[in-house]
Amino acid sequence: MSQPIIQVNNVVKTFNVGGGFAKTETFRALQGVSFNLHAGKTLALVGESGCGKSTCARLITKVYPATEGEILYRGRNINEITKRKELLDYRSKVQMVFQDPFGSLNPTHTIAHHLTRPLKIHNQVSDASQIPAKLDELLDLVELAPDTLGKFPHQLSGGQRQRVNLARALAVGAEMILADEPTSMLDVSIRLGVLNLMQKMKTELGIGFLYITHDLATAHYIAEETAVMYKGQIVEWGDTQSILRNAQHPYTKLLISAVPDPDLPFGNLVQSEPDYSVNADKIRKTSGILQPESRQVGPNHFVRLWDNAA
Template sequence: MSPQTPVLSVRGLTKTFPIGGMFSRRHVRALGGVDLDIAPGEIVALVGESGSGKSTLARCLARLEQPSGGSFAFEGRDVLKAEPRRASRAYRSAVQMIFQDPFGSLNPVHRVSHFLERPLQLHDAVSGRDELERAKRRLMQKVDLPAELLHRYPHELSGGQRQRIAIARALAVNPRLILADEPTSMLDVSVRIGVLNLMRSLCEQQDISMLYITHDLASARYLADRIIVMFAGEFVEGGEAAALLAEPRHPYTRLLISAVPDPRRRGGFDPVERARLRHEVVQATSCAFHGRGETTCSAETAVFHRVSDAPEHWVRCGLYAPPSDAPGTALERPDTTQESPAA
C-alpha cells in the first residue's frame, strides 16, 4: 500500500432491508450510495440522529451485514470482490469493531481473561501459554487497567472498565481500522473523556485508523480529525472537525448544532431560526436530495459544493449553491480526503 492509498475507500455503498413479511416486495433504504475515504491514522467521526444509517454502514464494513450494492476497498483491495460471501480471518483481524453496549458485548459467564485469550488464539497471535499470559497483561496495560481484573467477571467491573476491556479485545489482533459504534454513549459523563483520550492515544501510537460513530457533536469535535454528517442514509456535509462545527452550511447540520446546549450562546438558539431549519429537514425529500425547482439538486445527480473559504469543507445542498460569481465549486462527489476533492 502506497502512502497515498486510503486504508478504507468506499464507493456507492447501498443497503436496503425488506419490510412487510415474507412475500412483500417493499424495502426500506438504509444507505443511499455513500462514498468515504479514511487515511492511515485518521479518525473520522460520522454523526447523525438515530436511524440515519450510521450503524448500518459500520456493520456493512465489518461484514456483519451484506451491502446491497457498491464496493469498498481495504488497503487497495476490493473486499466484496475478493471475499463475496464472508470475510476472511485476515480481514476480521485487520478491521475490528467496538460496540455501543459494554454491558451486552461481554458474555457474563466468562472472566475478563477469556475475552482477551479468544482473539489471540483464534488469530494465532501468540504461541505457548507463557506468551499468552504476557500478551494479556500487555493489553491490560495498554488500556490502563490492572492485570488483577483478568480474573474478574464483567458484572464486577464498572461501565468504563468494561468498555476498556472491549477496546483491549479489539487491539489483541493488531487491527489497522477500528469501527467504533457509539462507544461512550452508555457510559457516565465522568468516564467518557478517559475513554476518548484512550482511543485517541492508541490511534496515534499504533497508527490505527478509526471510524467513530456518534450522535454527540462535542465528542466528535474532541476526538476526530474530520466530521461527516449523515442524514437519511446520505452524507450531507463534511470537513475538518472544528471548521465544520464553527461554520455549518447544511440545514440539518445547523439543526443538530442548535440542539446542543451552549453556555456561550446568549438567550439560547433563535426559535424562529430553529423552526425554519426543522421545516427544511422535514422537507428533506425535496431539499437535501431531490429537485426543488429553483435549486440545483436533483434525484438523478447529487450536487456537492466545496465551501470556498475551507477547501476541505463540502456540503450537499442545493440551498447552498453559490452565486455564479462566487468562488464555491460544484463537485460530483464529496471531498473524502484531506488533500483534494474527487472529480
C-alpha cells in the same frame, strides 16, 4: 494523505420491508454514501437515530453486502474476500466495538479469558508462554489494573468494560475500529476517559477509527474529520473544526443548535444564529430530499446542496 485503509464509494443499501402479498417494498437506508478511513485518524459519522450510521459499519464488516457501490479494503473490493481464512483475517483487522459494553462480554468468563481467546485464535502470540506478558501489555495500554484479569464483566464499571472491549480489538490485531456509539451508555464523567483512550490508540498505535455518534459535541475531541448524515445521505463532510466553526448545511446547524455548550468551538454559532430547532421540521424535510450536487466550502470541507423549496 496515505492510501485509505477503507474506501466507501457511492454505497446504496436497500432493505426489503415487507409490503404484503406478492410484492416487496424496499427502503433505501443508504443513498449513495462515500467516505474514507485512514490509519491513525478518526472519522466521526454523526447523525440522529435511523439515519444509517450502523448500516455503514455493518456493510464494512460484511454483515451484509452493499446494494450498489463498492467498499474497498486497501484497494481491494471486500466482496472478493470470501475464503474463510481471508475473512477471518479481514474481520480481525477491521473490528467493531459496540454501544453496550456488557452485551459483547460473556458474563461467565473472566477478562483474562476474553483477551486470551482472540490472542490464540488470531495467532497474535507464537506460543502460549507469551500470553501472560501480552495480557499485561494489553491491560497497560487500556489503563486497567493488572488484577482486572481475574475479574468477571459484572465486577467492572461500564467504562472499564468498554476498555476491555478496546483491548480485545487490539488483541485480535485491529488496524481499524468501527466504534458504534461507544460511550453513549457511559456516565458523562467517564465518557471522556474512553474517548481519550481511543485518542491514544490512534496516535500511539496508529489505529484508525470510525467514530459513530449522534453527539456532534464529542466529535471534536477525537475526530480530525466529520461526516454529518441525514436519511442515508451525507450532507456535510470534511475537516471537523471547519464544519463546527463554519457549518453550512441547515441540518448541521440544527445539530449544532442542539448542543448548548458555549465553551465548545462552535458555541458562538449557537449564540449568533437563529434557533434552528424552531424550524426543525422544515429543515428535516428539505434535508431528506436526495440531492446529488455538492460544493466545496474550504480546503477540506464540502456541503451537499439543498432545496429550500421543500
